[in-house]
Amino acid sequence: MSIDRIAVIGGGTMGNGIAHVAAQHGKSVRLLDVSQEVLDAAVETIGKNLDRQVAKGILDEQARLDVLARVETSTDVSSGVADVDLVVEAVPERAELKYQVFGTLDEATRPDAILASNTSSISITEIAARTKHPERVIGMHFMNPVPVMELVEVIRGLATSDETTSATVEFAKELGKTPVEVNDFPGFVSNRVLMPMINEAVMALMEGVASVEAIDTVMKLGMKHPMGPLELADLIGLDTCLNILELLHRELGDDRYRPSPLLRKYVAAGWHGRKSGRGFYTYD
Ligand code: NAD
Numbered sequence: 652m653s654i655d656r657i658a659v660i661g662g663g664t665m666g667n668g669i670a671h672v673a674a675q676h677g678k679s680v681r682l683l684d685v686s687q688e689v690l691d692a693a694v695e696t697i698g699k700n701l702d703r704q705v706a707k708g709i710l711d712e713q714a715r716l717d718v719l720a721r722v723e724t725s726t727d728v729s730s731g732v733a734d735v736d737l738v739v740e741a742v743p744e745r746a747e748l749k750y751q752v753f754g755t756l757d758e759a760t761r762p763d764a765i766l767a768s769n770t771s772s773i774s775i776t777e778i779a780a781r782t783k784h785p786e787r788v789i790g791m792h793f794m795n796p797v798p799v800m801e802l803v804e805v806i807r808g809l810a811t812s813d814e815t816t817s818a819t820v821e822f823a824k825e826l827g828k829t830p831v832e833v834n835d836f837p838g839f840v841s842n843r844v845l846m847p848m849i850n851e852a853v854m855a856l857m858e859g860v861a862s863v864e865a866i867d868t869v870m871k872l873g874m875k876h877p878m879g880p881l882e883l884a885d886l887i888g889l890d891t892c893l894n895i896l897e898l899l900h901r902e903l904g905d906d907r908y909r910p911s912p913l914l915r916k917y918v919a920a921g922w923h924g925r926k927s928g929r930g931f932y933t934y935d
Pocket of ligand 1: 666748769
């Protein structure tokens with residue numbers, strides 16, 4: 652199945668990055684959001700990121716204009732998805748909201764369209780179970796920032812068909828990404844492995860093993876990680892880290908995923924990392 656025309660639902664951090672990359676690789680993109688302000692800001696962000704690519708010599712001016720011309724925006728989600736080959740949903744990480752959006756997509760898309768979710772942690776199998784055609788539902792977990800990061804975790808729900816999986820893998824490759832297929836388990840691979848490491852770093856800090864800077868330096872210089880775990884947690888958002896750890900703890904029922912009390916305390920204080928100006932580090 653050839654995928655030429657796509658819709659992206661949600662024009663926030665991830666949605667505008669996905670729209671940018673798809674349009675850069677020749678796809679017609681309809682970016683849909685409930686807020687016109689978000690859509691305007693998304694197009695502005697895509698424009699700025701394209702300017703940066705032009706300045707670095709990755710794209711020329713004509714290519715920049717072509718990419719922008721391939722991105723259309725609308726606040727009418729139902730009619731915006733009617734003629735597309737594939738939808739990537741990137742609305743906030745709330746299960747009930749995702750179920751509602753997939754209910755709409757189930758009714759409003761062509762029956763052969765692929766419905767992908769960019770969820771970081773919500774079960775693809777459960778999202779798919781809310782639709783009449785669970786075989787066409789799949790996870791496409793892009794990494795932030797989308798134009799820069801190479802990986803797409805492709806998550807098969809229990810009912811996802813081989814056709815849906817192979818078309819999605821092919822589509823990810825067409826976007827210049829490296830897709831990796833994983834099965835639908837809490838946290839998939841990325842967050843199941845990353846979040847316990849971040850949590851352990853917070854535990855080490857809480858127990859006074861070392862300072863914030865020392866913990867991050869050990870992991871950067873000793874393990875060749877490009878960022879320390881505490882710096883990375885600040886980038887992801889401490890509230891997001893806590894939500895994912897709570898999900899792993901609840902769904903897998905193992906105390907090794909128990910969120911650190913210090914992480915809970917920071918989130919309760921509103922210290923959510925970079926986006927709030929303070930987390931393990933302080934930001935201007
Ligand atoms: P965000 O809050 O930046 O953007 C979400 C957008 O969805 C908002 O613009 C909002 O207006 C819009 N929206 C809300 N309800 C909608 C609806 N019913 N229809 C259409 N649009 C609607 O969120 P984000 O950080 O881009 O995250 C989106 C998804 O990507 C989440 O599932 C998240 O877990 C996942 N994800 C995020 C990151 C990250 O680092 N931010 C990384 C990987 C995956």
